Amino acid sequence: DIVMTQSPDSLAVSLGERATINCKSSQSILYRSDNKNYLAWYQQKPGQPPKLLIYWASTRESGVPDRFSGSGSGTDFTLTISSLQAEDVAVYFCQQYYATPRGFGQGTRLEIK
Amino acid sequence: QVQLVQSGAEVKKPGASVKVSCKASGYTFTNYEINWVRQATGQGLEWMGWINPNSGDTGLAQNFQGRVTMTRDTSISTAYMELSSLRSEDTAVYYCARSKGDYSSIWYAIPESWGQGTLVTVSS
Numbered sequence: 001d002i003v004m005t006q007s008p009d010s011l012a013v014s015l016g017e018r019a020t021i022n023c024k025s026s027q028s029i030l031y032r033s034d035n036k037n038y039l040a041w042y043q044q045k046p047g048q049p050p051k052l053l054i055y056w057a058s059t060r061e062s063g064v065p066d067r068f069s070g071s072g073s074g075t076d077f078t079l080t081i082s083s084l085q086a087e088d089v090a091v092y093f094c095q096q097y098y099a100t101p102r103g104f105g106q107g108t109r110l111e112i113k
Numbered sequence: 114q115v116q117l118v119q120s121g122a123e124v125k126k127p128g129a130s131v132k133v134s135c136k137a138s139g140y141t142f143t144n145y146e147i148n149w150v151r152q153a154t155g156q157g158l159e160w161m162g163w164i165n166p167n168s169g170d171t172g173l174a175q176n177f178q179g180r181v182t183m184t185r186d187t188s189i190s191t192a193y194m195e196l197s198s199l200r201s202e203d204t205a206v207y208y209c210a211r212s213k214g215d216y217s218s219i220w221y222a223i224p225e226s227w228g229q230g231t232l233v234t235v236s237s
Contacts, residue, residue: 001175034219036219038222040223040224042158044158049208049210049227049228049229049230050150050158050208050210050224050227051227052213052223052224052225055213055220055223061225093157093158095158095160095224097222097223100162100163100172100173100174101160101162101172101173101174101175102148102160102163102222103160103174104150104157104158104159104160105157106157107157107158
């Protein structure tokens with residue numbers, strides 16, 4: 001099974017500052033035939049289901065603010081929020097959909113400093 | 114618009130089974146994969162498996178093999194997840210999620226639209 005590990009577990013950032021969350025897979029999730037990384041990022045606020053933010057590691061979902069960006073390839077990935085807003089307080093999860101089981105990272109809790 | 118409406122909260126005793134439903138609307142049910150994901154209170158997301166609503170084929174996480182059954186009823190556009198031999202550790206919110214794209218697309222495996230969640234409590 002591919003294991004997804006996020007870091008840090010929690011993060012406190014000042015409003016307007018950059019937030020960076022990392023996700024590492026135990027094996028490459030880059031599919032050579034289409035050169036795509038099979039990784040998604042989700043945001044979850046209390047009492048709500050997860051919301052898809054980014055897929056293919058760096059493609060922003062429609063309607064997601066452009067302060068959210070994803071990067072990385074192979075086994076190492078990053079979600080960056082360029083200028084933290086109050087509404088970004090949430091837990092963020094990465095997920096690989098390269099192979100079954102399609103595991104999630106353990107989550108990173110993002111708070112305001 | 115795409116909607117996934119799940120069944121209501123359940124309270125079960127240890128050893129019992131629970132069956133959660135996920136009724137889809139706003140799209141062609143058989144064309145999009147459904148994933149099941151659970152989340153214990155204050156914990157992370159745990160992927161359980163997927164079902165192809167057209168064929169009924171499933172792919173399950175090893176943790177749940179032998180205890181979980183995923184089925185569908187195409188006549189009413191509803192997917193089901195049944196978990197047996199319940200224990201207290203199975204207390205969680207269970208979500209269904211539809212993929213972003215249909216099976217003819219490259220997005221077929223990306224969960225995009227989520228149900229509201231169903232709380233299953235296992236307690237004696």
